[in-house]
Amino acid sequence: MKRILLLLWVSLIAAPLFAQIQTPDAFLGYELGTHFSAHQKVVDYFKDVAAKSGNVKLQSYGKSYEGRELLYAIVSDPSNMERLEQIRTNNLALSNNDKTVKLTKQPVIVWLSYNVHGNEANSTETAMKVLYTLAEAKDEKTKQWLKNTVVIIDPCLNPDGRERYVNYFNSVVGAAPNPDPAAREHYEPWPGGRSNHYYFDLNRDWAWQTQIESEQRLRQYHQWLPQVHVDFHEQGYNEPYYFAPAAEPIHQSVTPWQRDFQVIVGKNNAKYFDENGWQYFTKERFDLLYPSYGDTYPLYNGAIGMTYEQGGIRAGLAVVTADGDTLTLKDRISHHFTTSMSTVEVSSAYAEKLVTEFKKFFEQSLTPSTTYKSYVIKAQNISRLRKLAELLTKNKISYAFGSDRGDRNLNGYNYETQKVESFKLERNDMVVNVAQKHGVLANILFEPQTLITDSNTYDITAWALPYAYALNAYGLKESLSGTHSFIEEQKKSAVTAAKPYAWVLSWNGMEDAKVLMALQQKDIKVRMAEQGFTIGGVAYKAGTLLIYRAENEKKRSNFQSQIETLLKDLNADFKVLSSGYVEKGKDFGSSTYRLLTMPKVAVLAGQEASSQSVGEIWHFFEQELNYPISILNVATAANLDVNKVNTLIVPDGYYAEKLSEQLATWVNAGGKLIMLEDAIAAVIGKKPFLIKRKEEPKSNEAKGNTQTYSNRDHDDFSNSIPGAIYKVYLDQTHPLSYGIGNYYYTLKTDANIYEPLENGYNIGTLKANSYMAGVAGAKVKAKISSGMLYASQEIGKGQVLYLSTGLIFRQFWEAGKQMLINGVFLN
DSSP: OHHHHHHHHHHHHHGGGGOOOOOHHHHHTSOTTSSOOOHHHHHHHHHHHHHHOTTEEEEEEEEOTTOOEEEEEEEEOHHHHHTHHHHHHHHHHHHTTOTTOOGGGOOEEEEEEEOSSTTOTHHHHHHHHHHHHHHHOOSHHHHHHHHHEEEEEESOSOHHHHHHHHHHHHHHOOSSOOOOTTSGGGOOOTTOSSSOTTOOOGGGOTTTOOSHHHHHHHHHHHHHOOSEEEEEEEEETTSOEEOSSOEEEEOTTSOHHHHHHHHHHHHHHHHHHHHHTOOEEOSSSOEEOSTTSTTHHHHTTTSEEEEEEEEEETOTTEEEOTTSOEEEHHHHHHHHHHHHHHHHHHHHHTHHHHHHHHHHHHHHHTSOOSSOSEEEEOOSOHHHHHHHHHHHHHTTOOOEEOOTTSSEEEEEEETTTTEEEEEEEOTTOEEEESSSTTHHHHHHHHOSSOOOSOSOOSSOSOOOHHHHTTOOEEEESSOOOOSBSSOOOOOOOOOOOSSOSEEEEOOSSHHHHHHHHHHHHTTOOOEEESSOEEETTEEEOTTOEEEEHHHHHTTOTTHHHHHHHHHHHTTOOEEEESOSOOSBSOOTTSTTEEEOOOOOEEEEESTTBOHHHHHHHHHIIIIIIOOOEEEEEGGGGGGOOTTTOSEEEEOSBOOOTHHHHHHHHHHHTTOEEEEEGGGGGGTTTOTTOOOOBOOOOOOOSOOSOOOOGGGTTSOOGGGOOSSEEEEEEEOTTSGGGTTTOSEEEEEEOSOOOBOOOSSSEEEEEEOTTOEEESOOOHHHHHHTSSEEEEEEEEETTEEEEEEOSOTTGGGTOHHHHHHHHHHHHTO
């Protein structure tokens, strides 16, 4: 009797330690695949499993813009969980070329990322099933896998976008799902659930980390550096399943082992799909080039990066496909679950090889075989150089500045001239030596020309950071290291004038724009020099800002002390001038020093607008500039009041013809209209707008389609331009160009080009030598070999800026931000 009571007592004490893990069905209260689960339910399930399982640990790593929790689960064998921190640090030691780490006891780290696109919603449901299966580990096979692997499961990289989709779908679905593709449940309203809060595609943000979700996740990623990373997606619901190996082009830095293991995984996935008779394809469509994907970024950081794509966008809970079959959410979960488990299985089987090759990857990073061993980025704009340093730091790429040996003469490939030239290494020039841990990624981000083996790419084909930041750079075939870890700050001028005539501020970057905003928000009058001038032996560029004491003292009797305190608080680089008489240029009483108007900014949004373009503008003003912006529905354009909105940005999109009439009245009354990319089409041929498309050059070639039937799925390369870099020749006297440099480098993603305005200012033009890097077909090159990209036209009391390329593309095109700031605040 005593023995029975003792056993009962022991079992009661031990029960909480071995509580039964609930299946997703039991926890959610419905069968997985019959409903879309709210994000909080998913979070709660992950927390419940972690609380009840001895082989699951949960890591919360932040929140989305809308405040939803971001987390991942770590699952492994109990013996691995007991030494989890040691496994993690050992893994990082391998990447740091630590010779003391023993490979035989190091499990492989497999990271599974689900639902980066919110409306590709099945993978979060799948993540719950994967977590339960691995946490329970009911069979010996699964237990053995977990002895060789540490599996990291992130159930939802984009909870805001997913919740947008799920809330919409759940609000319109009937008592039973309607599989008819025409049913409204299969059509999301604008902007759709694919993107995050600011309408950014998080799967293109891995390297740039402009979004809070990406930045927080990548901090965690670099704490682990997995050997295998899978990014789970969905494509159109009429498509079969896609898994690796990937399609060409594949970047030349991808190692033979990384290619080989994609084949090994693909064959293992195919084995299970063959058993079930499920359709799939490999080696098509999804390439490995652009460095900011969920497969390429891991590849360039030593992992086997792969994308898996299940047909399912807009499929809801069930949809009838073009083949007449009904595809259900349950089907989609089954497919993603199968590849998830298959990947863990094959990673376990090749654990030792994966760890060995991972170590080898980072060893080889220290002796790069790249064309250029070092890159020098000139410090011609300190503001943008600092921003570049921030990006490299986020990606764990090492850099330094200048040399203690004085100005050094070196030879290197000049990005601007595309020739090998001599130059001097100066104190604040940035030096990036690619012989470093993350040298592969560093080289890919800086290489002036990316080798492309196939024109049928899935994304942009050029992104070299010196062009994106409008900083001239040199590629060196020698290994070069900088000396200093910081930028040497210029000494700021002391206040010398007892009774200043004016305070003068530079205009070079975003910090200067923030100073201007702060001044205008305090109702301080600020002027801009439209021409350069020299005073006191110092030359000041066009774009310099000036604050006149006398005209501001009319509202503030103690203005001098107020402005000097404010400028110091703003850490502004300013000089004090005691006279308005200049040595060269025009005196300060000239109309050349124009009073700037505080912009009251709005952006159009809605069905006709590109959500990506709207999001870029919205995020830029709110998160980077911290400047108020109104988001207006396109329908309200007819009711604009120039006293409430004096600056209107019309983002990329396709707008109705009536928009031109509505906007013309407002511009004529004094409004500033900024038209971006394809928005320009809405006013072509409509008075009083003067912009015209450039006609395509006539060809003597015989007309007709020369494409073969077998190659029908490939784009016509001659008409292709999936993201190429072009040099734009600027009218440097125009305010739109201030602070940028001799040229602006644009990422051209279309063949749009315009005739120079006959009555207006042609600010940015292309010439025969403008092409710099990336894929651009022969016909496209011929068409855009000359013409206008950026222009300004005065209409009545107002003006229109035609800006025909994506200035702040994915928020990493830093130089374009300067142009947009100029357009908003200086024009």
